[in-house]
Amino acid sequence: EVHLVESGGDVVQPGGSLRLSCAASGFTFDDYTMHWVRHVPGKGLEWVALINWDGVNTYYADSVKGRFTISRDNSRSSLYLQMYGLRTADTALYYCARGMPYNFDFWGQGTLVTVSA
Amino acid sequence: IVLTQSPATLTLSPGDRATLSCRASQSVGSYLAWYQHKPGQAPRLLIYDAFNRAPGIPARFSGSGSGTDFTLTISSLEPEDFAVYYCQQRSDWPPLTFGGGTKVEIK
Numbered sequence: 001e002v003h004l005v006e007s008g009g010d011v012v013q014p015g016g017s018l019r020l021s022c023a024a025s026g027f028t029f030d031d032y033t034m035h036w037v038r039h040v041p042g043k044g045l046e047w048v049a050l051i052n053w054d055g056v057n058t059y060y061a062d063s064v065k066g067r068f069t070i071s072r073d074n075s076r077s078s079l080y081l082q083m084y085g086l087r088t089a090d091t092a093l094y095y096c097a098r099g100m101p102y103n104f105d106f107w108g109q110g111t112l113v114t115v116s117a
Numbered sequence: 118i119v120l121t122q123s124p125a126t127l128t129l130s131p132g133d134r135a136t137l138s139c140r141a142s143q144s145v146g147s148y149l150a151w152y153q154h155k156p157g158q159a160p161r162l163l164i165y166d167a168f169n170r171a172p173g174i175p176a177r178f179s180g181s182g183s184g185t186d187f188t189l190t191i192s193s194l195e196p197e198d199f200a201v202y203y204c205q206q207r208s209d210w211p212p213l214t215f216g217g218g219t220k221v222e223i224k
Contacts, residue, residue: 035213037160045152045160045203047213059211095159102207103150105171107159 002026002106004096009111016086022079022096029077033099036081038092086115118142118209120216130224135191137219139204144184148208151189155200199223
């Protein structure tokens with residue numbers, strides 16, 4: 001059974017940084033493109049970033065480009081999102097999602113990032 | 118590509134038929150997916166490539182359309198179907214984009 005478990009969410013001040021992690025199990029992790037998608041409270045879903053199977057190719061939403069970095073460690077079946085220069089608009093529930101490759105067939109339960117002074 | 122979903126809220130009773138719309142600002146071919154999202158739960162893929170049901174998705178969920186106009190139909194609403202539904206395109210990216218969502222609520 002596919003499992004994705006996010007961690008690392010926290011309350012952080014504007015301008016701060018945070019690193020999210022996603023532990024994957026139940027499938028061959030390095031066969032898949034992986035994504036981060038966020039859900040802003042009271043609003044909809046927003047795709048944040050993707051990384052291909054070997055980590056060579058990464059893509060980002062314009063709203064996070066230059067501030068967030070997606071990475072993966074296939075030996076640990078883990079996905080990461082390093083976030084710098086956090087803004088109040090980045091407050092959201094962050095989901096790790098498995099790509100098929102550009103739809104999302106399995107999602108984690110999410111980790112909450114709150115950016116507030 | 119901007120995806121516009123309508124209506125924003127659909128108020129129906131169990132057993133009713135639900136028809137949700139997603140319109141794209143330019144053609145996405147058949148590269149349109151639908152997701153169900155309940156509070157406190159992970160989103161769930163329902164339909165991909167306009168009309169293909171994801172594994173394990175009941176037959177009461179169906180998708181149709183191509184180009185710019187798409188529909189998700191729930192033939193007879195079950196109590197567990199009351200949720201927010203999002204469409205998503207993979208035709209032209211980055212970015213991958215979602216619609217704003219349609220909330221299906223109980224009448």
